[in-house]
Amino acid sequence: MSRLKLLRCTVCNKVLFTNVEAWYRAEQAVLRRYVGRLAASRGVPQSILDPDDVVQDVFEALEIALWSVNNPAGWLRTVAKRRVARAHGKMRRSSADSADEYLVTGRAVLWSSLVDPDPDIEELLSAQLVWELIARLPNRQRQAVYLEYVAGMPRSAIAERLGIAAATVGVHAFRALRALREALFSNQDAVDEEAEAIKRALTPWRPAEFADWGATWWAWTWCPCWSGLPEKTEITHLMR
Structure with a gap:
Protein backbone atom coordinates (compact mmCIF):
# COMPACT_ATOMS: atom_id res chain seq x y z
CA MET A 1 0.00 0.00 0.00
CA VAL A 20 -9.15 19.61 -7.07
CA GLU A 21 -8.95 20.96 -3.53
CA ALA A 22 -6.09 23.22 -4.62
CA TRP A 23 -8.16 24.67 -7.44
CA TYR A 24 -11.22 25.03 -5.23
CA ARG A 25 -9.32 26.98 -2.58
CA ALA A 26 -7.71 29.23 -5.19
CA GLU A 27 -10.59 29.75 -7.62
CA GLN A 28 -13.98 29.23 -5.97
CA ALA A 29 -14.50 32.86 -4.90
CA VAL A 30 -13.39 34.20 -8.29
CA LEU A 31 -15.57 31.69 -10.11
CA ARG A 32 -18.60 32.56 -7.98
CA ARG A 33 -18.26 36.23 -8.87
CA TYR A 34 -17.78 35.32 -12.55
CA VAL A 54 -22.94 26.27 -10.12
CA VAL A 55 -19.54 26.43 -8.43
CA GLN A 56 -20.23 23.20 -6.57
CA ASP A 57 -21.35 21.41 -9.74
CA VAL A 58 -18.38 22.66 -11.74
CA PHE A 59 -15.82 21.48 -9.21
CA GLU A 60 -17.53 18.09 -8.96
CA ALA A 61 -17.17 17.84 -12.74
CA LEU A 62 -13.51 18.85 -12.48
CA GLU A 63 -12.90 16.01 -10.05
CA ILE A 64 -13.97 13.58 -12.78
CA ALA A 65 -12.16 15.27 -15.66
CA LEU A 66 -9.01 16.63 -13.98
CA TRP A 67 -6.62 14.05 -15.42
CA SER A 68 -7.52 15.07 -18.97
CA VAL A 69 -7.59 18.85 -18.34
CA ASN A 70 -4.46 20.83 -19.23
CA ASN A 71 -5.76 24.25 -18.17
CA PRO A 72 -8.09 23.84 -15.15
CA ALA A 73 -8.61 27.60 -14.69
CA GLY A 74 -9.90 28.01 -18.24
CA TRP A 75 -11.83 24.74 -18.06
CA LEU A 76 -13.66 25.90 -14.92
CA ARG A 77 -14.80 29.11 -16.58
CA THR A 78 -15.86 27.36 -19.76
CA VAL A 79 -17.99 24.81 -17.91
CA ALA A 80 -19.46 27.50 -15.65
CA LYS A 81 -20.34 29.56 -18.72
CA ARG A 82 -22.14 26.55 -20.18
CA ARG A 83 -24.11 26.14 -16.95
CA VAL A 84 -25.23 29.76 -17.18
CA ALA A 85 -26.11 29.33 -20.86
CA ARG A 86 -28.13 26.23 -20.02
CA ALA A 87 -30.09 28.09 -17.33
CA HIS A 88 -30.64 30.97 -19.73
CA GLY A 89 -31.87 28.51 -22.34
CA LYS A 90 -34.34 26.95 -19.92
CA MET A 91 -35.63 30.39 -19.02
CA ARG A 92 -36.09 31.29 -22.68
CA ARG A 93 -37.86 28.01 -23.35
CA SER A 94 -40.45 28.94 -20.75
CA SER A 95 -41.50 32.00 -22.78
CA ALA A 96 -44.24 31.57 -25.36
CA ASP A 97 -42.40 33.19 -28.26
CA SER A 98 -38.99 31.49 -27.95
CA ALA A 99 -39.47 28.19 -29.78
CA ASP A 100 -38.81 29.74 -33.20
CA GLU A 101 -35.33 30.71 -32.03
CA TYR A 102 -34.56 27.11 -31.22
CA LEU A 103 -35.60 25.94 -34.66
CA VAL A 104 -33.06 28.24 -36.30
CA THR A 105 -30.44 27.66 -33.59
CA GLY A 106 -30.92 23.90 -33.79
CA ARG A 107 -30.25 23.90 -37.51
CA ALA A 108 -27.10 25.99 -37.07
CA VAL A 109 -25.79 23.76 -34.28
CA LEU A 110 -26.30 20.61 -36.32
CA TRP A 111 -24.46 22.08 -39.28
CA SER A 112 -21.59 23.41 -37.16
CA SER A 113 -21.20 20.07 -35.38
CA LEU A 114 -20.21 18.51 -38.71
CA VAL A 115 -17.02 20.59 -38.80
CA ASP A 116 -16.41 21.36 -35.12
CA PRO A 117 -13.96 18.81 -33.64
CA ASP A 118 -15.27 19.53 -30.13
CA PRO A 119 -18.97 20.47 -30.35
CA ASP A 120 -20.94 21.52 -27.28
CA ILE A 121 -22.69 18.30 -26.26
CA GLU A 122 -25.67 19.99 -24.58
CA GLU A 123 -26.34 22.18 -27.60
CA LEU A 124 -25.98 19.28 -29.99
CA LEU A 125 -28.39 17.06 -28.03
CA SER A 126 -30.90 19.91 -27.75
CA ALA A 127 -30.67 20.49 -31.49
CA GLN A 128 -31.27 16.81 -32.17
CA LEU A 129 -34.24 16.91 -29.81
CA VAL A 130 -35.74 19.80 -31.79
CA TRP A 131 -35.78 17.74 -34.98
CA GLU A 132 -37.17 14.68 -33.21
CA LEU A 133 -39.99 16.80 -31.80
CA ILE A 134 -40.73 18.36 -35.20
CA ALA A 135 -41.06 14.88 -36.69
CA ARG A 136 -43.74 14.03 -34.09
CA LEU A 137 -45.92 17.05 -34.87
CA PRO A 138 -49.18 16.66 -36.81
CA ASN A 139 -48.62 16.96 -40.54
CA ARG A 140 -49.92 20.52 -41.07
CA GLN A 141 -48.15 21.86 -37.98
CA ARG A 142 -44.89 20.25 -39.06
CA GLN A 143 -45.16 21.68 -42.57
CA ALA A 144 -46.09 25.17 -41.39
CA VAL A 145 -43.40 25.51 -38.73
CA TYR A 146 -40.66 24.01 -40.90
CA LEU A 147 -41.41 26.09 -43.99
CA GLU A 148 -41.74 29.36 -42.05
CA TYR A 149 -39.01 29.10 -39.40
CA VAL A 150 -36.45 26.76 -40.97
CA ALA A 151 -36.89 27.25 -44.73
CA GLY A 152 -37.69 30.95 -44.21
CA MET A 153 -40.68 31.07 -46.58
CA PRO A 154 -43.26 33.86 -46.19
CA ARG A 155 -46.70 32.78 -45.05
CA SER A 156 -48.29 33.77 -48.33
CA ALA A 157 -45.98 31.36 -50.21
CA ILE A 158 -46.60 28.62 -47.65
CA ALA A 159 -50.35 29.12 -47.96
CA GLU A 160 -50.14 28.81 -51.74
CA ARG A 161 -47.96 25.69 -51.49
CA LEU A 162 -50.21 23.95 -48.97
CA GLY A 163 -53.47 25.16 -50.49
CA ILE A 164 -54.72 26.83 -47.32
CA ALA A 165 -55.26 30.40 -46.12
CA ALA A 166 -52.32 32.41 -44.76
CA ALA A 167 -54.21 32.86 -41.48
CA THR A 168 -54.52 29.08 -41.19
CA VAL A 169 -50.76 28.74 -41.71
CA GLY A 170 -50.30 31.10 -38.76
CA VAL A 171 -52.60 28.98 -36.58
CA HIS A 172 -50.71 25.78 -37.41
CA ALA A 173 -47.35 27.47 -36.80
CA PHE A 174 -48.52 28.88 -33.44
CA ARG A 175 -49.74 25.49 -32.25
CA ALA A 176 -46.50 23.83 -33.38
CA LEU A 177 -44.35 26.39 -31.55
CA ARG A 178 -46.39 25.96 -28.39
CA ALA A 179 -46.02 22.18 -28.54
CA LEU A 180 -42.27 22.43 -29.21
CA ARG A 181 -41.77 24.90 -26.38
CA GLU A 182 -43.55 22.66 -23.88
CA ALA A 183 -41.70 19.55 -25.07
CA LEU A 184 -38.30 21.25 -25.00
CA PHE A 185 -38.87 22.48 -21.46
CA SER A 186 -40.07 19.12 -20.13
CA ASN A 187 -37.25 17.16 -21.81
CA GLN A 188 -34.32 19.42 -20.96
CA ASP A 189 -33.42 17.65 -17.72
CA ALA A 190 -33.14 14.37 -19.62
CA VAL A 191 -30.93 16.08 -22.21
CA ASP A 192 -28.66 17.43 -19.46
CA GLU A 193 -28.35 13.97 -17.86
CA GLU A 194 -27.53 12.37 -21.21
CA ALA A 195 -24.90 15.03 -21.92
CA GLU A 196 -23.23 14.42 -18.56
CA ALA A 197 -23.23 10.66 -19.18
CA ILE A 198 -21.58 11.17 -22.58
CA LYS A 199 -18.92 13.42 -21.06
CA ARG A 200 -18.14 10.86 -18.38
CA ALA A 201 -17.86 8.13 -21.01
CA LEU A 202 -15.49 10.28 -23.08
CA THR A 203 -13.25 11.22 -20.15
CA PRO A 204 -10.02 9.19 -20.31
CA TRP A 205 -9.53 6.96 -17.28
CA ARG A 206 -6.53 7.62 -15.07
CA PRO A 207 -5.40 5.75 -11.97
CA ALA A 208 -6.41 7.23 -8.63
CA GLU A 209 -4.08 9.71 -6.96
CA PHE A 210 -3.20 7.33 -4.11
CA ALA A 211 -2.72 4.23 -6.26
CA ASP A 212 0.64 2.44 -6.14
CA TRP A 213 1.53 3.36 -9.71
CA GLY A 214 5.26 3.96 -10.01
CA ALA A 215 7.58 5.96 -7.81
CA THR A 216 6.47 9.45 -8.87
CA TRP A 217 3.23 11.23 -9.63
CA TRP A 218 2.09 14.81 -10.14
CA ALA A 219 -0.43 17.01 -8.42
CA TRP A 220 -1.71 20.56 -8.61
CA THR A 221 -0.59 22.23 -5.37
CA TRP A 222 -1.60 25.50 -3.72
CA CYS A 223 -1.31 27.36 -0.41
CA PRO A 224 -3.33 30.40 0.77
CA CYS A 225 -0.10 32.36 1.22
CA TRP A 226 0.53 32.19 -2.52
CA SER A 227 -0.76 34.95 -4.74
CA GLY A 228 -0.86 32.94 -7.97
CA LEU A 229 -2.72 29.93 -9.31
CA PRO A 230 -1.95 26.33 -8.29
CA GLU A 231 1.27 24.83 -9.57
CA LYS A 232 1.78 21.44 -11.14
CA THR A 233 4.27 19.63 -8.91
CA GLU A 234 5.95 16.23 -9.13
CA ILE A 235 5.44 14.20 -5.99
CA THR A 236 6.63 10.86 -4.64
CA HIS A 237 4.94 7.82 -3.16
CA LEU A 238 6.24 6.39 0.12
CA MET A 239 5.77 2.66 0.62
CA ARG A 240 4.37 1.30 3.88
Whole structure:
Protein backbone atom coordinates (compact mmCIF):
# COMPACT_ATOMS: atom_id res chain seq x y z
CA MET A 1 0.00 0.00 0.00
CA SER A 2 1.28 3.51 -0.77
CA ARG A 3 0.56 6.91 0.64
CA LEU A 4 1.17 10.33 -0.83
CA LYS A 5 4.13 12.21 0.58
CA LEU A 6 2.91 15.41 2.20
CA LEU A 7 3.97 18.52 0.33
CA ARG A 8 4.67 21.63 2.37
CA CYS A 9 4.71 25.26 1.36
CA THR A 10 8.21 26.66 0.97
CA VAL A 11 6.99 29.98 2.42
CA CYS A 12 4.88 29.04 5.47
CA ASN A 13 5.69 25.30 5.79
CA LYS A 14 1.99 24.35 5.96
CA VAL A 15 0.75 21.25 4.14
CA LEU A 16 -0.31 22.23 0.62
CA PHE A 17 -3.73 21.62 -0.82
CA THR A 18 -3.52 19.26 -3.80
CA ASN A 19 -5.42 18.64 -7.04
CA VAL A 20 -9.15 19.61 -7.07
CA GLU A 21 -8.95 20.96 -3.53
CA ALA A 22 -6.09 23.22 -4.62
CA TRP A 23 -8.16 24.67 -7.44
CA TYR A 24 -11.22 25.03 -5.23
CA ARG A 25 -9.32 26.98 -2.58
CA ALA A 26 -7.71 29.23 -5.19
CA GLU A 27 -10.59 29.75 -7.62
CA GLN A 28 -13.98 29.23 -5.97
CA ALA A 29 -14.50 32.86 -4.90
CA VAL A 30 -13.39 34.20 -8.29
CA LEU A 31 -15.57 31.69 -10.11
CA ARG A 32 -18.60 32.56 -7.98
CA ARG A 33 -18.26 36.23 -8.87
CA TYR A 34 -17.78 35.32 -12.55
CA VAL A 35 -20.98 33.25 -12.58
CA GLY A 36 -22.90 36.02 -10.82
CA ARG A 37 -21.80 38.65 -13.32
CA LEU A 38 -22.46 36.40 -16.30
CA ALA A 39 -25.92 35.41 -15.06
CA ALA A 40 -26.81 39.05 -14.38
CA SER A 41 -25.69 40.08 -17.88
CA ARG A 42 -28.05 37.48 -19.36
CA GLY A 43 -30.93 38.38 -17.07
CA VAL A 44 -30.89 35.08 -15.17
CA PRO A 45 -31.99 35.68 -11.54
CA GLN A 46 -30.55 33.79 -8.57
CA SER A 47 -33.93 32.14 -8.05
CA ILE A 48 -33.22 30.21 -11.27
CA LEU A 49 -29.43 29.95 -11.01
CA ASP A 50 -27.59 30.07 -7.68
CA PRO A 51 -23.86 30.83 -8.23
CA ASP A 52 -22.96 28.65 -5.23
CA ASP A 53 -24.71 25.67 -6.81
CA VAL A 54 -22.94 26.27 -10.12
CA VAL A 55 -19.54 26.43 -8.43
CA GLN A 56 -20.23 23.20 -6.57
CA ASP A 57 -21.35 21.41 -9.74
CA VAL A 58 -18.38 22.66 -11.74
CA PHE A 59 -15.82 21.48 -9.21
CA GLU A 60 -17.53 18.09 -8.96
CA ALA A 61 -17.17 17.84 -12.74
CA LEU A 62 -13.51 18.85 -12.48
CA GLU A 63 -12.90 16.01 -10.05
CA ILE A 64 -13.97 13.58 -12.78
CA ALA A 65 -12.16 15.27 -15.66
CA LEU A 66 -9.01 16.63 -13.98
CA TRP A 67 -6.62 14.05 -15.42
CA SER A 68 -7.52 15.07 -18.97
CA VAL A 69 -7.59 18.85 -18.34
CA ASN A 70 -4.46 20.83 -19.23
CA ASN A 71 -5.76 24.25 -18.17
CA PRO A 72 -8.09 23.84 -15.15
CA ALA A 73 -8.61 27.60 -14.69
CA GLY A 74 -9.90 28.01 -18.24
CA TRP A 75 -11.83 24.74 -18.06
CA LEU A 76 -13.66 25.90 -14.92
CA ARG A 77 -14.80 29.11 -16.58
CA THR A 78 -15.86 27.36 -19.76
CA VAL A 79 -17.99 24.81 -17.91
CA ALA A 80 -19.46 27.50 -15.65
CA LYS A 81 -20.34 29.56 -18.72
CA ARG A 82 -22.14 26.55 -20.18
CA ARG A 83 -24.11 26.14 -16.95
CA VAL A 84 -25.23 29.76 -17.18
CA ALA A 85 -26.11 29.33 -20.86
CA ARG A 86 -28.13 26.23 -20.02
CA ALA A 87 -30.09 28.09 -17.33
CA HIS A 88 -30.64 30.97 -19.73
CA GLY A 89 -31.87 28.51 -22.34
CA LYS A 90 -34.34 26.95 -19.92
CA MET A 91 -35.63 30.39 -19.02
CA ARG A 92 -36.09 31.29 -22.68
CA ARG A 93 -37.86 28.01 -23.35
CA SER A 94 -40.45 28.94 -20.75
CA SER A 95 -41.50 32.00 -22.78
CA ALA A 96 -44.24 31.57 -25.36
CA ASP A 97 -42.40 33.19 -28.26
CA SER A 98 -38.99 31.49 -27.95
CA ALA A 99 -39.47 28.19 -29.78
CA ASP A 100 -38.81 29.74 -33.20
CA GLU A 101 -35.33 30.71 -32.03
CA TYR A 102 -34.56 27.11 -31.22
CA LEU A 103 -35.60 25.94 -34.66
CA VAL A 104 -33.06 28.24 -36.30
CA THR A 105 -30.44 27.66 -33.59
CA GLY A 106 -30.92 23.90 -33.79
CA ARG A 107 -30.25 23.90 -37.51
CA ALA A 108 -27.10 25.99 -37.07
CA VAL A 109 -25.79 23.76 -34.28
CA LEU A 110 -26.30 20.61 -36.32
CA TRP A 111 -24.46 22.08 -39.28
CA SER A 112 -21.59 23.41 -37.16
CA SER A 113 -21.20 20.07 -35.38
CA LEU A 114 -20.21 18.51 -38.71
CA VAL A 115 -17.02 20.59 -38.80
CA ASP A 116 -16.41 21.36 -35.12
CA PRO A 117 -13.96 18.81 -33.64
CA ASP A 118 -15.27 19.53 -30.13
CA PRO A 119 -18.97 20.47 -30.35
CA ASP A 120 -20.94 21.52 -27.28
CA ILE A 121 -22.69 18.30 -26.26
CA GLU A 122 -25.67 19.99 -24.58
CA GLU A 123 -26.34 22.18 -27.60
CA LEU A 124 -25.98 19.28 -29.99
CA LEU A 125 -28.39 17.06 -28.03
CA SER A 126 -30.90 19.91 -27.75
CA ALA A 127 -30.67 20.49 -31.49
CA GLN A 128 -31.27 16.81 -32.17
CA LEU A 129 -34.24 16.91 -29.81
CA VAL A 130 -35.74 19.80 -31.79
CA TRP A 131 -35.78 17.74 -34.98
CA GLU A 132 -37.17 14.68 -33.21
CA LEU A 133 -39.99 16.80 -31.80
CA ILE A 134 -40.73 18.36 -35.20
CA ALA A 135 -41.06 14.88 -36.69
CA ARG A 136 -43.74 14.03 -34.09
CA LEU A 137 -45.92 17.05 -34.87
CA PRO A 138 -49.18 16.66 -36.81
CA ASN A 139 -48.62 16.96 -40.54
CA ARG A 140 -49.92 20.52 -41.07
CA GLN A 141 -48.15 21.86 -37.98
CA ARG A 142 -44.89 20.25 -39.06
CA GLN A 143 -45.16 21.68 -42.57
CA ALA A 144 -46.09 25.17 -41.39
CA VAL A 145 -43.40 25.51 -38.73
CA TYR A 146 -40.66 24.01 -40.90
CA LEU A 147 -41.41 26.09 -43.99
CA GLU A 148 -41.74 29.36 -42.05
CA TYR A 149 -39.01 29.10 -39.40
CA VAL A 150 -36.45 26.76 -40.97
CA ALA A 151 -36.89 27.25 -44.73
CA GLY A 152 -37.69 30.95 -44.21
CA MET A 153 -40.68 31.07 -46.58
CA PRO A 154 -43.26 33.86 -46.19
CA ARG A 155 -46.70 32.78 -45.05
CA SER A 156 -48.29 33.77 -48.33
CA ALA A 157 -45.98 31.36 -50.21
CA ILE A 158 -46.60 28.62 -47.65
CA ALA A 159 -50.35 29.12 -47.96
CA GLU A 160 -50.14 28.81 -51.74
CA ARG A 161 -47.96 25.69 -51.49
CA LEU A 162 -50.21 23.95 -48.97
CA GLY A 163 -53.47 25.16 -50.49
CA ILE A 164 -54.72 26.83 -47.32
CA ALA A 165 -55.26 30.40 -46.12
CA ALA A 166 -52.32 32.41 -44.76
CA ALA A 167 -54.21 32.86 -41.48
CA THR A 168 -54.52 29.08 -41.19
CA VAL A 169 -50.76 28.74 -41.71
CA GLY A 170 -50.30 31.10 -38.76
CA VAL A 171 -52.60 28.98 -36.58
CA HIS A 172 -50.71 25.78 -37.41
CA ALA A 173 -47.35 27.47 -36.80
CA PHE A 174 -48.52 28.88 -33.44
CA ARG A 175 -49.74 25.49 -32.25
CA ALA A 176 -46.50 23.83 -33.38
CA LEU A 177 -44.35 26.39 -31.55
CA ARG A 178 -46.39 25.96 -28.39
CA ALA A 179 -46.02 22.18 -28.54
CA LEU A 180 -42.27 22.43 -29.21
CA ARG A 181 -41.77 24.90 -26.38
CA GLU A 182 -43.55 22.66 -23.88
CA ALA A 183 -41.70 19.55 -25.07
CA LEU A 184 -38.30 21.25 -25.00
CA PHE A 185 -38.87 22.48 -21.46
CA SER A 186 -40.07 19.12 -20.13
CA ASN A 187 -37.25 17.16 -21.81
CA GLN A 188 -34.32 19.42 -20.96
CA ASP A 189 -33.42 17.65 -17.72
CA ALA A 190 -33.14 14.37 -19.62
CA VAL A 191 -30.93 16.08 -22.21
CA ASP A 192 -28.66 17.43 -19.46
CA GLU A 193 -28.35 13.97 -17.86
CA GLU A 194 -27.53 12.37 -21.21
CA ALA A 195 -24.90 15.03 -21.92
CA GLU A 196 -23.23 14.42 -18.56
CA ALA A 197 -23.23 10.66 -19.18
CA ILE A 198 -21.58 11.17 -22.58
CA LYS A 199 -18.92 13.42 -21.06
CA ARG A 200 -18.14 10.86 -18.38
CA ALA A 201 -17.86 8.13 -21.01
CA LEU A 202 -15.49 10.28 -23.08
CA THR A 203 -13.25 11.22 -20.15
CA PRO A 204 -10.02 9.19 -20.31
CA TRP A 205 -9.53 6.96 -17.28
CA ARG A 206 -6.53 7.62 -15.07
CA PRO A 207 -5.40 5.75 -11.97
CA ALA A 208 -6.41 7.23 -8.63
CA GLU A 209 -4.08 9.71 -6.96
CA PHE A 210 -3.20 7.33 -4.11
CA ALA A 211 -2.72 4.23 -6.26
CA ASP A 212 0.64 2.44 -6.14
CA TRP A 213 1.53 3.36 -9.71
CA GLY A 214 5.26 3.96 -10.01
CA ALA A 215 7.58 5.96 -7.81
CA THR A 216 6.47 9.45 -8.87
CA TRP A 217 3.23 11.23 -9.63
CA TRP A 218 2.09 14.81 -10.14
CA ALA A 219 -0.43 17.01 -8.42
CA TRP A 220 -1.71 20.56 -8.61
CA THR A 221 -0.59 22.23 -5.37
CA TRP A 222 -1.60 25.50 -3.72
CA CYS A 223 -1.31 27.36 -0.41
CA PRO A 224 -3.33 30.40 0.77
CA CYS A 225 -0.10 32.36 1.22
CA TRP A 226 0.53 32.19 -2.52
CA SER A 227 -0.76 34.95 -4.74
CA GLY A 228 -0.86 32.94 -7.97
CA LEU A 229 -2.72 29.93 -9.31
CA PRO A 230 -1.95 26.33 -8.29
CA GLU A 231 1.27 24.83 -9.57
CA LYS A 232 1.78 21.44 -11.14
CA THR A 233 4.27 19.63 -8.91
CA GLU A 234 5.95 16.23 -9.13
CA ILE A 235 5.44 14.20 -5.99
CA THR A 236 6.63 10.86 -4.64
CA HIS A 237 4.94 7.82 -3.16
CA LEU A 238 6.24 6.39 0.12
CA MET A 239 5.77 2.66 0.62
CA ARG A 240 4.37 1.30 3.88
